[in-house]
Amino acid sequence: QSRWLGKHGELLEVDTQMMSISGSKLKLPTKPVYLHLFNDCLLLSRRKDAWKFMVFVHAKIGELKVKDLSQKLQGISGFIFHLQLCEGQQLKHQILLKSHTESGKERWITAMFPSDPLEDIEQANENYDTSQVQCIKSYQAQEHDELTLEKADILHAKTITSDGWVEGIRLSDGERGWFPKTYVEEITSRSARLRNLRENIRIKCVTQKLKVDD
Structure with a gap:
C-alpha cells in the first residue's frame, strides 16, 4: 500500500505539568508540536529548523483515540482535545492539543477520524431536518481536506464552526470537505430541503437502474 500525506500542520501541546492558577484563571503553558497525518499513520514531532523535524511518537490511524475537551474547559482560550496514541491495546502516548480556532480543532479531528460519507448521506436522506446550504459562488479547494464548490x-x-467554516457533503456525489461559510447560504425552507433530498434520491434511483440495464 502506498503512503501519502493527507494533512500536516502545527498545534500547541498543553503542558499539564506546568499548569498554574493566576487569580481566578487557570494558566496553561504550551509548546509547539507538529503533526504529519498520512493515510496509514500519524507522526508527532518537534521542529528542528525550517525543513527538519524530530519525530517523538507515531501510531497507526486505527490506533488513535480522541476526546474533545473544549466544552469541559470553558473559560480557557483556545480549543483543546485529548489525543491518545496506542499500540494494540496498550497506551503508547497521550497529549493535550490546542488550536486557536474551532475549525482548526474540528478539521484535525475529522481528518484523523473520518466518518463514512455514504452513511452520512443516508442519514441526511432519512432525517429531513438536517441543515443544508447552497453554494452562491464557486470555491477552489486550498487544502487536501477542503471541497471545491460550483x-x-x-x-x-x-x-x-464559530470561525466561519463548514464541513459539508455534496448531495449529488457524496463528496465531503471543508469550505468557507461565506461561499454558501443556508437553505431555511423545510420544503426546499425536502425537495432537494427527494430529487437526490430520484436521480440516484434512475442512475442505479441505468447501470442495471447496461
Missing part, C-alpha cells in the same frame, strides 16, 4: 451545489452541512 455555484448552485447543494450540500448537507455536517459541521459549522
Whole structure:
C-alpha cells in the first residue's frame, strides 16, 4: 500500500505539568508540536529548523483515540482535545492539543477520524431536518481536506464552526470537505430541503437502474 500525506500542520501541546492558577484563571503553558497525518499513520514531532523535524511518537490511524475537551474547559482560550496514541491495546502516548480556532480543532479531528460519507448521506436522506446550504459562488479547494464548490451545489452541512467554516457533503456525489461559510447560504425552507433530498434520491434511483440495464 502506498503512503501519502493527507494533512500536516502545527498545534500547541498543553503542558499539564506546568499548569498554574493566576487569580481566578487557570494558566496553561504550551509548546509547539507538529503533526504529519498520512493515510496509514500519524507522526508527532518537534521542529528542528525550517525543513527538519524530530519525530517523538507515531501510531497507526486505527490506533488513535480522541476526546474533545473544549466544552469541559470553558473559560480557557483556545480549543483543546485529548489525543491518545496506542499500540494494540496498550497506551503508547497521550497529549493535550490546542488550536486557536474551532475549525482548526474540528478539521484535525475529522481528518484523523473520518466518518463514512455514504452513511452520512443516508442519514441526511432519512432525517429531513438536517441543515443544508447552497453554494452562491464557486470555491477552489486550498487544502487536501477542503471541497471545491460550483455555484448552485447543494450540500448537507455536517459541521459549522464559530470561525466561519463548514464541513459539508455534496448531495449529488457524496463528496465531503471543508469550505468557507461565506461561499454558501443556508437553505431555511423545510420544503426546499425536502425537495432537494427527494430529487437526490430520484436521480440516484434512475442512475442505479441505468447501470442495471447496461
